[in-house]
Amino acid sequence: MTAQTIDGTAVARKVREDVAKGVEELVARGGTAPGLATVLIGDDPASEVYVRNKRKLSVAAGMQDLHRHLPGDVDQATAAALIDELAADPAVSGILLQLPTPKHLDSEALLARIPAEKDVDGLTTVNAGLLAQGRPGLRPCTPSGVMVLLDEYDVPLKGAEAVVVGRSVLVGKPMAQLLLERHATVTICHSRTRDLAEVCRRADVLVVAAGIPGLVAADAVKPGAVVIDVGIHRTDDGLRGDVDTAAVAEVAGKITPVPGGVGPMTIAMLLANTLAAAKAQQGLED
Numbered sequence: 001m002t003a004q005t006i007d008g009t010a011v012a013r014k015v016r017e018d019v020a021k022g023v024e025e026l027v028a029r030g031g032t033a034p035g036l037a038t039v040l041i042g043d044d045p046a047s048e049v050y051v052r053n054k055r056k057l058s059v060a061a062g063m064q065d066l067h068r069h070l071p072g073d074v075d076q077a078t079a080a081a082l083i084d085e086l087a088a089d090p091a092v093s094g095i096l097l098q099l100p101t102p103k104h105l106d107s108e109a110l111l112a113r114i115p116a117e118k119d120v121d122g123l124t125t126v127n128a129g130l131l132a133q134g135r136p137g138l139r140p141c142t143p144s145g146v147m148v149l150l151d152e153y154d155v156p157l158k159g160a161e162a163v164v165v166g167r168s169v170l171v172g173k174p175m176a177q178l179l180l181e182r183h184a185t186v187t188i189c190h191s192r193t194r195d196l197a198e199v200c201r202r203a204d205v206l207v208v209a210a211g212i213p214g215l216v217a218a219d220a221v222k223p224g225a226v227v228i229d230v231g232i233h234r235t236d237d238g239l240r241g242d243v244d245t246a247a248v249a250e251v252a253g254k255i256t257p258v259p260g261g262v263g264p265m266t267i268a269m270l271l272a273n274t275l276a277a278a279k280a281q282q283g284l285e286d
């Protein structure tokens with residue numbers, strides 16, 4: 001028996017089509033097309049690829065591309081001044097500071113300058129706090145995308161055992177909070193968890209966001225479980241995730257591939273957040 005593949009590419013396309021319709025509606029109602037300011041500092045090749053995709057897909061959804069690029073040796077004050085300029089610019093609906101930033105910069109201090117209502121990555125303390133309290137706000141793109149995939153594939157969450165491997169601010173922590181909001185019983189584990197495979201085997205829904213290639217093997221998966229692989233690693237034989245996909249697919253009920261799983265959803269949810277931010281700023285929420 002082999003698991004059903006969760007097609008993130010197809011679901012992301014559908015989300016982007018809905019966003020494009022939403023942009024058209026916003027403009028038809030007298031609003032302004034959302035503007036997305038991606039901020040790239042330096043020239044890391046992987047970051048350049050991601051940012052190029054975000055820009056291309058935002059334009060395809062009818063948004064304004066307000067991309068800014070700073071040299072890798074820029075000082076903190078200059079980077080901060082750019083964020084402040086974007087924060088004050090009414091054409092900018094959303095600001096995305098591509099991470100990681102060069103080591104000499106304090107990325108947390110830069111993120112802190114992004115107004116919560118333009119924080120389309122959901123990474124500011126205000127938006128993290130709103131999520132922690134279960135209140136509405138802009139939510140991190142990758143975990144939101146995972147929730148859309150789970151819903152799209154009718155994965156029951158109420159009362160289900162969910163295990164999240166990883167506790168990052170970007171994915172693990174908000175993922176656990178989103179699953180809790182949907183009444184799953186959530187366990188968070190990580191690289192220091194004693195007998196990780198044993199904890200993972202409890203999961204009806206297993207979300208792996210540890211950043212360790214091939215961390216989750218077949219012995220960590222309950223037969224029929226839904227396995228979501230958030231990891232993405234460039235290896236000599238192409239992209240792979242945190243899950244040993246071929247082996248786990250023999251045990252799981254449903255599984256996301258890498259590539260073509262969670263990755264495309266991250267960008268789709270960024271566009272959804274940018275539209276929501278623009279509507280809120282323009283007072284044109286539905």
Ligand SMILES: Nc1nc(=O)c2c([nH]1)NC[C@@H]1CN(c3ccc(C(=O)N[C@@H](CCC(=O)O)C(=O)O)cc3)C=[N+]21
Pocket residue numbers: 049050053096097098099100121141142232239258259260261262263264266267
């Ligand atoms: N402020 C910030 N926000 C982010 O959301 C953010 C970031 N910084 N820094 C880097 C990570 C990584 N990330 C991905 C986005 C799309 C794919 C994606 O589309 N992946 C494709 C493959 C694309 C490829 O070929 O690399 C897929 O999995 O099918 C992957 C990873 C967003 N990140």
